[in-house]
Amino acid sequence: MADDKDLSFTEREALFYHSTIRPGKIEVIASKPMATQRDLSLAYSPGVAAPVQAIADDPATAAIYTSRSNLVAVISNGTAILGMGNLGALASKPVMEGKAVLFKRFADVDSIDIELDTEDPDKFIEAVALMEPSFGGINLEDIAAPECFIIEQALRERMNIPVMHDDQHGTAIIAAAGLLNACHLTGRDLKDVKMVVNGAGASAIACTELIKALGVPHDNVIMCDRSGPIYRGREGKIDQWKSAHAVDTDARSLEEALTGADIFLGLSAAGALKASDVEHMADQPIIFAMANPVPEIMPDEAKAVRPDAIIATGRSDFPNQVNNVLGFPFIFRGALDVRATTINEEMKIAAARAIAELARETVPEEVAAAYGKNQQFGREYIIPAPFDPRLMERVSSAVAKAAMDSGVAQSPIEDFAAYAHSLKARLNPTTSVLTQVYEDAKKNPKRVVFAEAEEDVVLRAAIQFRDFGYGTPVLVGRTKKVKEKLQALSVDDPDSFEIQNSADCAHIPAMVEYLYKRLQRKGFTERDIRRTVNQERNVFAALLVALGHGDAMISGLTRPFGQTAREVGLVLDHKPGAIPFGIHLMIGKNYTVFLADTTINERPDAQQLAHIAKETAAVAQRLGHQPRVAFLSYSTFGNPSGKWLDNIRDAVHILDEDDSVTFEYEGEMAPDAALNPAVMERYPFSRLSAPANVLVMPGLQSANLSAKLLRELAGNAVIGPMLIGMEKPVQIAPMTAIAPDVLTLAVLAAAGVVS
Structure with missing residues (x-):
């Protein structure tokens, strides 16, 4: 795990997130009206008898009369939770709930998390197989190797619905897409490249198998585990899944294997790749350092010795993030929509190629504007951004078509243009863009003045603003009072927050001078100005922004909107030619x-x-x-x-x-x-x-x-409300706002999306 300073949130904030409002991250809501007795009669007895009989007569109609065709189970036994190891089925539930949320958020796939309390593969297989009538697909997650291979294979053979272990294949599909584009940029042909894979777990093996299926010859790939290269005849414990990737090689260390290699594919541990190893790779080396949260080598270290390298990691704070969320929601979306009986190699390859091709396309102007930056295909953009709204249409369509072409689709799509349109309509682009705004705020943190920092709601938002890495909150209030409230909210280091108190602020003389020049011909004396600056927190906060001590401000919880706007208007003008x-x-x-x-x-x-x-x-x-x-x-x-x-x-x-x-x-x-x-x-x-x-x-x-x-x-x-048209980013929250509302407006102000 990374040090706390490397994380964008604290343990306290993570626990608060999961416990507030209602415990956990998911709930079940009805998709049909439930307001009247007639509604209830249709939903249950006696109305439910009609679809029951229809399904008994023709099981295929379950896709019409139930949620099964859009329902995926996310299942784990907790034997390999993230990078934390075997912590048990119950401890895996927060992760599985999170995966269910991602399914819904990115592809409108309904999902239920199921945690099975067994490490016996046979019991696990039997339990999951018996649930086939309930679900349209099975997403296996956080199951240790080699049991994950046994479980997935057995379930794929027994069940007539898509089954995929995402830890294996999700990473493989995104990595393969990035590799296709890296080879394209460097003029390489897959059949000629030499690749070294460091790591021999589930993800590494799945990546290797898919990349070989794309055209990289078996003998051109050296896989390494903790004992070094896996070569034919190597003594020691090598299971059947590792031995399938053994090759004839004289290399006996990772360093030797990397000499002259075109590609490094890392799914191992932090620091496993040394700068000296990178030096000996081929020209324009391709480095996928995907250990999380700390990669095998940091991009700046690799670039220092090989500026010509193309580098991808699993992190969002570096270019070319290998992120499973680019794949699994849309793979299941396409598979469910054609009622595929499995997720096969053809569908995975189609997904990888669709993702790669999307990255090569010109990013539409509205998408680039929404993301707030110019994103175009190149060495630092070989994988689409996770929140590109086009992913839903492109990847899901490609997977659905591959399922049809490979003969595993039970309900083929007749009109792909209409299908593509329906995919666009399933999701709201605002949610994607707002998520990206939060990500961009982390990459370009700003100083936001929270004008009412003595209010608990505001202070919670300010704490989250800092802990989540969006920027630096500047807290306006009485120093002692604000620190007491920070301590009451379990902040360990209240002295680390910047607090601006008008009673002792060093900027007061400059503030008075600035505001007196603005208002001296509008009925204000210098004494009036000094009193206003000292007593009106919105004026004081706006002056901090006007004089460059903050980039944006947020207020509004203690005064009506109109009053707050008038106070801010004493200091800040609207944009030239605009009206607020x-x-x-x-x-x-x-x-x-x-x-x-x-x-x-x-x-x-x-x-x-x-x-x-x-x-x-x-x-x-x-x-x-x-x-x-x-x-x-x-x-x-x-x-x-x-x-x-x-x-x-x-x-x-x-x-x-x-x-x-x-x-x-x-x-x-x-x-x-x-x-x-x-x-x-x-x-x-x-x-x-x-x-x-x-x-x-x-x-x-x-x-x-x-x-x-x-x-x-x-x-x-x-x-x-979002305030538009001011010369500086200012947002005024409603007096009824809660902390998430204030946080959202603060991030929007910092990002300048709605200024």
Whole structure:
């Protein structure tokens, strides 16, 4: 394990994450209405008799009438948990719950975790095999070798559904994809490369087998275990899985094996690869150092001796991360969608090639904008980013087609274009982009001023902001009070936090001078300014940002939004040519709706409405969406008529005359005409090709009421308000916010995604 300083969170935060709200990470919810007696009668007795009889008559209809066709079991006995070893079945449950969450998050696959309390392979096999009627697929996880080989093989032979040990094949598929691209960049042909594999466990063997299946000759691969190269005739304990990769070689050490080698594939231990070993590899060496959390060699060490190397690791803080989440959700997605009877070699190869080909493609502008950086195929981008929203479509489709071509699909797909469209619709791109925003915040940490650090909610968010590695929180409050609260929240090192107290801050003279120059002709005396700086925490916090002592700020829990905005406005201006306004994000499973302006402008005129529409559309694009803007009203295209419609119609005309506008927009229209496809059909002249995802409200009263009403009804599915248009990143949380809300807004402010 890495030292605590290498981790982006503390043990306390990890335990808090798993215990807060409700224990664990998963829950079961009904997918059908359960509100009335009739609903219950349909769901259970007597209505359930109809699908029971249908399945008894034709077992294939279980895919229609039950969740089985989208349900995967994640199963372990806890004999090889992460890098922690054999800690038992119960201890593996947090990992298995996490895997279930990833299935749902990335591929909309429902998943149940099952922990079996046995180390006997035969008992394990029997228990899993008996569960076939319940599940559409089996994901084996964290099972020690060599038992994992025995278990997987036996279950694949006995069960007529996909079975995959992800520790083996997930890593293999992603590593193979990266290797394909590394060889492409260095002009190598797989049939000519010489590869050294360090490690002979389940993952290493699976990687080696898949890479050989892609075309690397058996005799060109030297596998090493703790005793060195595995060669024919080697004495000592070598099981059947290792001996299958024995070759004729004179090499008797890893160092000797690596001389002249093109590829190093490491699935072993930290520090196993020395810089001196890398020096003796072939030109443009390919190094996959995948030990976690510390690789066999750190990328900077390898680059120091071989600047021409292409390097991949298992870590997200280095380029070219070999991450299983690129594979297993989409492999099972494709397998389930064609009701495959197994996951075979052809499907794994198809997944690897699809991932490799995706990395070579030009990253679409909206995806690059959403990720906040230019990601293009090259030596530091041979594997797609884990949160690339295109993975779902490309990998799942490739796997489904390979299942069909290899004869293991029971329900072939007839229209792949329609299938690809359905895959896109299953997930909400906002969730992918927000996840990437958090990752990018870690790579470019900022100083965020938390203006109300004496509040427990704010302080929890600030602690997480630091512990998760997003940046440095600057805490505003009374020093003694803040430290006492940090201690009460079990922070071991409260003195390590930066606390800015207006009572003794060294920046006060500069703050007074700065603010007096801004406000001396607006009715403020220097004495007024000094008192305001000392007493108003939002003014003080905003001045820290204005003078460069912080990159962004967040406030709002102790004062109404309007008051906080006015106090911040004493210090910070809006962007030139912009107006400040607020956006709420309403996030569902496969949609996001952007609602604006919900916070600032009471009765926006036509120019302001047009500006709000353009800026909100830009935010939507940065979060991975193609904007479709609806200017909302009580009237739909003049019905009913009224006196408050002209500014909305004029805003539409302003966009008509703006050649820079590339998004869809329409108005004036009622919400049902903007969101309900059945109602939209009544207006064939509407310029919206699909339901709107950007709703521009006609005034603050309706906007704020709608946002707060939806927040109360939708709960965690609402983010915001997000303040747009200020010269510096500022976010004002609602007074009802909880720590995760504050943390999200702080990260968004730091990342500048919605500034």
